[in-house]
Amino acid sequence: MAYNATSMPYPPHPYYPLEVQIAGYLANEWSVPTLLAIFSAGCASIFFITYLIVSQVRQNLPTSELLTVLWFVLSGCIHFFFEGYYVYNFKSMGGLQDLFGQLWKEYALSDSRYLTLDPFVLCMETITAVFWGPLSLTVAHMITTEHPLRHPFQIIVSLGQLYGDVLYFATSMFDHFIADKQYSRPEAYYFWCYYVLMNAFWIVFPILLIISSVRTCGRAFAALNKMGRALNTNGALKKEL
Structure with missing residues (x-):
């Protein structure tokens, strides 16, 4: 379907497919560098405040553990506040002009x-905000x-x-290759930087953390089993004596 702004009751927009309807769309008022700078400053502030708090609570925390805490705190804040914002405002995202609204409209270019009002995105983000946001902060505390x-x-x-991110990529790729639907603008920047890179963090880091935790649990159970066998052996020797 060719894009024809005069035949559509919705304002023209830069999103793909161009004929998609976005009710109440308003172009962002802030520039891209400003939005990215504010987002980066917010992430840096979360890291800094978390570092100060953790340093006071547990001064001898290993570097690897500190980095893990920083990851879960950042994830928790993004899941609960940023993605939770989308869930709360999903019906009116096209016309929002506050900071989070403009950030979401910038990301939506990818x-x-x-x-x-995509049902999968809404359901996935709802689960992420309600469950993985608070639980990420809980793990950081643990x-x-x-x-x-x-x-x-x-x-x-x-x-x-990991599961949510894999489904996010999979549903988009299915629509792209099977249904011939393109959700990202053609500029490589939007696809590779926004869509791929910004979401790849929640593929790579969770895999590494799952592997680390599974190994730790395995070592703990192996040590427990070894201790149990030793106690049983000692108990049997005492009975013989």
Whole structure:
């Protein structure tokens, strides 16, 4: 279908497919560098505040554990506040002009489903905001306080993030290759930087964390089994004596 602005009751927009309907669309008021700078500054602030708090609570935390805490705190904030914002405002995203609204409209240049009431995106983001947001912050707290359930929860949260991201990519690729629907603008920047890179973090890091936690749980159970066998052996020797 050719794009014809005069035949559509919706304002023209830069999103693909060009004929997609975005009710109440308003172009962003802030420039892209401004939006990206504010987003980067927000992430840096989250890292800095988290570092200060963790340094006070547990001063001898290993670097690898500190980085893991930073990851889960950032993930929790993005899931709960940023993605939760989308879930709360999904019906009116096209016309929003606050910071998060403009950030979502900028990201949507790589995936217009966020502005078109797509049911999968809404359901996936709802689960992410409601469950993985608070649980990510919970895992960060568990790491800091050395909670014994840290690794089981780390596996659950990381697997949930991985599963959601895989489905996110898979549904988009299905529409692209099978249904011939293109949600990203043709410029490589939007596809590779926004769509691929910004979401790849929730593929790579969860895989690494799942592997780490599974290995830790395996070593813990192996040590427990070894201790149990030793106790049984000692008990049998005492009975013989």
